[in-house]
Amino acid sequence: MLRGLLPGTTPLRTSRDFRLLWLSGFVTSFGTVLTLLAIPVQIKELTGSPLAVGLMGTVELVPMIVFGLYGGALADAIDRRLMVLFTEIALGLLSVGLLLNVLLDRPLLWPLYVAVGAAAAVGGLQGPAMTAIIPRLVPPEQMTEALALNSLRANTSAIGGTAVAGVLISVLGLRAAYLIDVVTFAVSALLIFWVRPQPVGEHASPPSLRAMSEGVRYALSRPLLVGSYLVDLVATALALPFALFAFLASDIGAPWVLGLMFSATAAGGLIAAATSGWSSRIRRHGIAMLVAAALWGVAMIGVGLSPWWWLTLVMLAFGGAANFVADLFRGTLWNHVVPDRLRGRLAGIEMLVGSAGPQLGDLRAGLFGGLFGIRRAVWTGGLASVAGIGLVAAGARSLVRYEYRREESPTPAN
Template sequence: MLPDLSPWRESRDFRILWTAGLVTTFGSFLTFVALPLQVKELTGSATAVGALGAVELVPLIVFGLYGGALADAFDRRTLVLGSELAMGAVALGLLLNTLLPHPMVWPLYVAAALSSALNGIQRPALDALLPRIVAHEQLSAAAALNALRWQVGGVAGPALAGVLLAYAGLETAYAIDLATYLLSVLMALRLTASPPGHDAAKPSLRGIAEGARYAWGRKDLLGTYAVDVVAMLFAFPLALFPFLADQLDAEWALGLMYAALPFGSMLVSATSGWSSRVHRHGRAVLLAAAGWGAAMTAAGVVRNVWLVLFFLVLSGAFDMVSGIFRSTMWNQTVPDALRGRLAGIELLSFSAGPQLGQVRSGGVASLTSVRTSVWSGGLACVAGVALLAAALPQLLAYDARTSGYARAVREARGSRTAGTCQEDGDRPDPPEDAAAGGGPAGERPVDGAPGARA
């Protein structure tokens, strides 16, 4: 049940990234709570709060895809550092606006858009860096540890934000966020350089299209994107939390609501030793996404604030299970030469969904009610996941032990380590069993392989 600490013990760069990420995540969650609250205070509109997601969507799509191409063409360490500095500048802008005698609304939307664009540049580089610094067989453990880092910040950040916003004001939250960015940059300067392969192509629309074609040809991989988009689109009502707290006559619980999701995820990550023994990752993703929707439905139905918090914690736990196995499938099966571009597509799948989800939840709440928006979205999530399971049998059948794509990536990494294959950045040959019809579309069992539980 204990988390596997092998990546932490064996990779210096992983330790640096994990620690720097913990610092910046803590500060980011302060702003995560402060920004929608400030929009609510200045406008009093659920639609205006939900519109933050709409403003973030276009930069996320454009820079997520282009950021993936950049990650395959340039030093990934440089991209991480540069985007981290720029995000610190955005935090500074929020602080200065808040210190004005009459803070303006439009800079809040500009900051949201800029943060989304910078995240689109940084996240693919971070994701593409991970398979280079962590052993292939330790990628599930690394995914769980990375999630645990995010969750520690996600629990402590919103909980502290509730206190800070009540007693110290918005400017304190933004100032702390700025300080965490500066500290994380100082830590990340110690990372080893991660240059592209010698034959890496320059960023281009053709390169982005190559990554999209690869993803489209991998129906198991495509399914992980679709499941996450459906789950977040229908059952991600974070924009409604300030209004839900008001309806429950529990304004004091706003910070706890934001902390409940990462706390549930943290419980899973802290007991994630079992995850390395799961091989049917697609089945685990589908079941967890359905559980997320069901728990969010319950959170919208119950009227006791403590029950609402319980079901939000349960939702976060299901989300973490889905996240661990989606990340494992991506990292274990995507060739290094395409890793940045595929990470850009992944970024869209797990980021565009929440942005659209905020717009959906705010719009439905305006037409019906806050609680109706929450529970109806949860039901729609469960129905959508069921339809995807029927439409994408390759995802349901995926098994890491028999996947030709996973074997090809594992063998390519082993060859590079031994110095007998191409350098990092070269794309391995297509897996033979996939070409013969025995890959993800028709898995072949391995003789003597033990059974697996999702």
């Protein structure tokens, strides 16, 4: 029984290239977490301004969206392995710049914002290629296991990596943090270099506005994909409570629990990923995604109504697990139905949806929290999310009816 719960490791055992890419992500994620913590700490030290730290989000958003869309077109036009490699090297060079800046007698503020914006742009270029390369490395029947393994790696870094990074920065300082990040990028780039080339097909379109619009038209012409995007938008835009956590912690009389609230959803996702062995046996991916997204909304209702800090953490962890399952089956469905020649551009659209939802969610949470109170803003958001998922299920019948069949997969692994 326990073996049936543990995540499948077949992609790691059978695909050399997936194993290299997975290890690359594991190595670089630790260094990235270090820098993600180090930059706001350094901005705080230089300015003492919460606003200056908050501006990081504004600097990141536009480059990520713009370059994510263009990166999707590039991923369909050039070797995806080379694109991932070159962008990984570029991210490493940005970390070198951060290291050189902190070594100055008087470190400058503006290079930090430049690095944040440039990293968002390069990450936008890399993301679609990284997403689109996975179906080339593993066969369709292993896609769910591969995505679960990637999520397990990400959630492990989010919890363990963040905790270790915080200690390292406080003990060794910012210089050591940036230096370690540079080293991890070097190791990661070497691992990606060993991945076999992933050339584009003979009918590849050169990157252009016309190529990007082709991807948008394809996505909009597929009700199955539109339904999956709507599920993600509804769940995050209506029920994401992160912007209210500081107020909610005070409201339940436990301000000390704030850090645990932020890590609870990742912990739930980690537990779900570590027990995801059952997921590869599911064929009704659309229904699984809808149910999991609705359970996310139910969890947020519980968060808003909970009078106790421990129950709040339990409901957040439950929500994190539900969110993992929804993301897992949305990614599996996406990789099964999107043709290889369009995967980069569709991954760019996926990145756009994934960026817009949380931003809208923070905006909604802040607005409703100010108008109706913190708790009410959280539980009504969860309720609205459940209702919205129900409307998506009623309107996107192809999503409800979808059942994976091996012969439907558009492109086998190389």
